Amino acid sequence: MLFGKFQGSVREGVPLAPYTWLQLGGPAKYFAEPSDVEQLQQIVRLATQEGIPIRVLGGGSNILVRDKGFDGLVVHLTAPCFEKITIQGNMAECGGAARLAHLITASVGAGLGGLEHLVGIPGTVGGALRGNSSTDEGDIGSLMAQATLLTRKAEIVKVSAKDVTFSHRRSSLDELMILDATFELQPGDVRQLTKREQTFWIVKRSKQPNYPTRSALAFVDLDGVSAGELLQRSGVNGMIEGNSQLNSTYPNYLTANTGATADQIISVLERAKKIVLDKTGFSLQPHLVVW
Numbered sequence: 001m002l003f004g005k006f007q008g009s010v011r012e013g014v015p016l017a018p019y020t021w022l023q024l025g026g027p028a029k030y031f032a033e034p035s036d037v038e039q040l041q042q043i044v045r046l047a048t049q050e051g052i053p054i055r056v057l058g059g060g061s062n063i064l065v066r067d068k069g070f071d072g073l074v075v076h077l078t079a080p081c082f083e084k085i086t087i088q089g090n091m092a093e094c095g096g097a098a099r100l101a102h103l104i105t106a107s108v109g110a111g112l113g114g115l116e117h118l119v120g121i122p123g124t125v126g127g128a129l130r131g132n133s134s135t136d137e138g139d140i141g142s143l144m145a146q147a148t149l150l151t152r153k154a155e156i157v158k159v160s161a162k163d164v165t166f167s168h169r170r171s172s173l174d175e176l177m178i179l180d181a182t183f184e185l186q187p188g189d190v191r192q193l194t195k196r197e198q199t200f201w202i203v204k205r206s207k208q209p210n211y212p213t214r215s216a217l218a219f220v221d222l223d224g225v226s227a228g229e230l231l232q233r234s235g236v237n238g239m240i241e242g243n244s245q246l247n248s249t250y251p252n253y254l255t256a257n258t259g260a261t262a263d264q265i266i267s268v269l270e271r272a273k274k275i276v277l278d279k280t281g282f283s284l285q286p287h288l289v290v291w
């Protein structure tokens with residue numbers, strides 16, 4: 001076996017559905033959960049040498065795995081060293097695999113503000129930075145001071161805010177992996193920050209399905225135009241394809257009901273995109289990353 005020397009850390013034919021919010025899709029040919037950075041580098045170096053495509057799995061809240069699965073190596077960072085959160089002064093340093101929710105709780109608890117409006121966004125800090133997670137209050141990228149990345153050649157590089165560009169749900173952090181990141185936050189009163197966080201949480205919950213598992217964001221908002229509004233205007237909210245559907249109550253969320261397939265999700269996205277383009281002239285892009 002190619003990854004034989006990493007027994008226990010690399011498995012073959014691992015179903016990916018349980019790792020994604022939509023709980024859909026086939027297996028990964030290889031699935032790695034390295035124990036530390038050194039082992040991660042060895043695994044990535046070997047995969048690159050062998051020409052094996054690599055993908056990074058965070059919390060799986062923005063990934064759609066195709067029904068046939070992924071014919072390559074999926075890396076899932078689960079060891080404690082990838083999830084560490086350290087607060088020093090007004091800086092929060094955090095592993096790429098740490099839950100965004102944990103980073104928010106730790107920083108608010110330490111009297112540091114800035115991230116609390118992102119409460120309720122599922123997934124990891126790495127996933128949030130890669131896709132520049134945001135709310136109407138701002139994005140995560142604007143708070144990043146520096147980050148450590150792993151390249152496809154398994155080299156470790158440091159970048160600072162000035163090296164990276166962030167725009168709506170996009171970042172230029174396109175090296176293979178975000179290993180850790182440091183955020184510059186503003187000192188504040190713990191009680192007030194906690195209240196703000198709670199208020200944002202209530203607002204967030206009112207805007208998304210009550211049972212968000214098996215749901216995901218469908219499209220990216222366009223410059224100043226909400227994707228949900230375009231879907232509603234075009235009359236496609238509630239659109240069904242097999243067991244997949246665009247949510248009729250919460251526009252721009254799609255849901256995988258029991259028996260749904262990735263093909264159905266792709267098909268509902270394509271149909272909705274075409275109708276919106278025909279009716280409004282706007283070309284929507286999927287929010288989900290398709291593997």
Ligand SMILES: Cc1cc2nc3c(=O)[nH]c(=O)nc-3n(C[C@H](O)[C@H](O)[C@H](O)COP(=O)(O)OP(=O)(O)OC[C@H]3O[C@@H](n4cnc5c(N)ncnc54)[C@H](O)[C@@H]3O)c2cc1C
Nearest residue numbers: 058059060061062096123124126127128133134177178212
């Ligand atoms: C109910 C619900 C509500 C949501 N609300 C919002 C919202 O309000 N605002 C918003 O912006 N998004 C929202 N999202 C989308 C999603 O939660 C975000 O995109 C989230 O940041 C994805 O993080 P993740 O760890 O789950 O990434 P994944 O879904 O695992 O991966 C997404 C992408 O990031 C990459 N990635 C993951 N980890 C790393 C890493 N360490 N290094 C490099 N690349 C990595 C993956 O390879 C993939 O390309 C919502 C999703 C759901 C299901």
